[in-house]
Amino acid sequence: MSLTAKDKDVVKAFWGKISSKADAIGQEALGRMLVVYPQTKIYFAHWPDYSLGSAQVNKHGKTVMRAITDAVGKMDDLIGGLSSLSDLHATTLRVDPGNFKILSHNILVTLAVHFPADFTAEVHVAVDKFLAALSAALADKYR
Amino acid sequence: MVEWTEFERTTIQDIFSKMNYDVVGQQSLARCLIVYPWTQRYFGNFGNLYNAAAIMGNPMVAAHGKVVLHGLDRAVKNMDNIKATYAELSVLHSEKLHVDPDNFRLLGDCLTVVVAAQLGAAFTPEVQAAFQKFLAVVISSLRRQYQ
Numbered sequence: 001m002s003l004t005a006k007d008k009d010v011v012k013a014f015w016g017k018i019s020s021k022a023d024a025i026g027q028e029a030l031g032r033m034l035v036v037y038p039q040t041k042i043y044f045a046h047w048p049d050y051s052l053g054s055a056q057v058n059k060h061g062k063t064v065m066r067a068i069t070d071a072v073g074k075m076d077d078l079i080g081g082l083s084s085l086s087d088l089h090a091t092t093l094r095v096d097p098g099n100f101k102i103l104s105h106n107i108l109v110t111l112a113v114h115f116p117a118d119f120t121a122e123v124h125v126a127v128d129k130f131l132a133a134l135s136a137a138l139a140d141k142y143r
Numbered sequence: 144m145v146e147w148t149e150f151e152r153t154t155i156q157d158i159f160s161k162m163n164y165d166v167v168g169q170q171s172l173a174r175c176l177i178v179y180p181w182t183q184r185y186f187g188n189f190g191n192l193y194n195a196a197a198i199m200g201n202p203m204v205a206a207h208g209k210v211v212l213h214g215l216d217r218a219v220k221n222m223d224n225i226k227a228t229y230a231e232l233s234v235l236h237s238e239k240l241h242v243d244p245d246n247f248r249l250l251g252d253c254l255t256v257v258v259a260a261q262l263g264a265a266f267t268p269e270v271q272a273a274f275q276k277f278l279a280v281v282i283s284s285l286r287r288q289y290q
Contacts, residue, residue: 035268109259116260121177
């Protein structure tokens with residue numbers, strides 16, 4: 001399910017629209033994930049506070065979203081562009097790649113909450129494809 | 144049997160009582176057909192599903208979206224007995240319609256996105272958790288006859 005030229009244009013245009021709120025989107029998506037899918041908390045067992053708005057969730061949500069925004073600029077070669085992040089997730093963090101889909105879903109929900117008019121079905125399919133391609137690139141080094 | 148907290152019950156009743164089933168049904172089904180185009184396989188006789196605009200404007204999609212939401216309403220009205228309430232619908236989807244049960248989750252995800260867009264900030268993480276738990280129970284009940 002590769003990204004077409006149109007998909008890339010749609011994602012870039014939409015990301016331009018959301019850029020001022022990107023950090024907040026990342027923070028909220030992570031916060032949602034920890035509440036709606038509590039099993040994901042195991043990866044953050046060392047955090048004192050998983051709630052939306054906590055220092056840990058804020059910092060990490062921002063980190064993740066910045067990497068995703070960075071990947072928007074690497075859509076022509078996600079596997080190459082995400083190579084070192086893939087190494088990190090595969091060998092150090094060892095996050096089960098099933099969780100990438102879970103976080104992606106929560107990003108989509110957060111986008112729908114904050115950009116109801118702009119997050120049309122056409123934007124939804126392009127962003128979903130982008131996040132799926134990103135997740136695959138992130139899982140590339142797992143085995 | 145599924146245990147619902149007071150918060151979960153109230154949240155589900157609240158969301159659905161305020162919902163426009165026609166709009167949300169049409170939006171969710173159309174979005175599903177656009178975002179996951181292989182789901183179009185079940186609607187071969189729906190006419191023009193050629194692109195997003197055609198799907199959004201298709202009256203058969205709108206009508207069927209309404210049918211699906213009214214089916215969901217039965218679970219809303221029988222939250223303590225969704226499994227039994229859906230026994231016939233489960234047989235229908237498996238024996239007659241031959242719908243791949245993985246598709247239920249896809250439609251559920253699109254419904255979640257549509258409801259999130261409608262409710263905005265009111266769709267808090269806790270509300271989302273309750274809504275997705277409800278959908279998970281519905282989907283599990285629909286899947287029962289597939290074994």
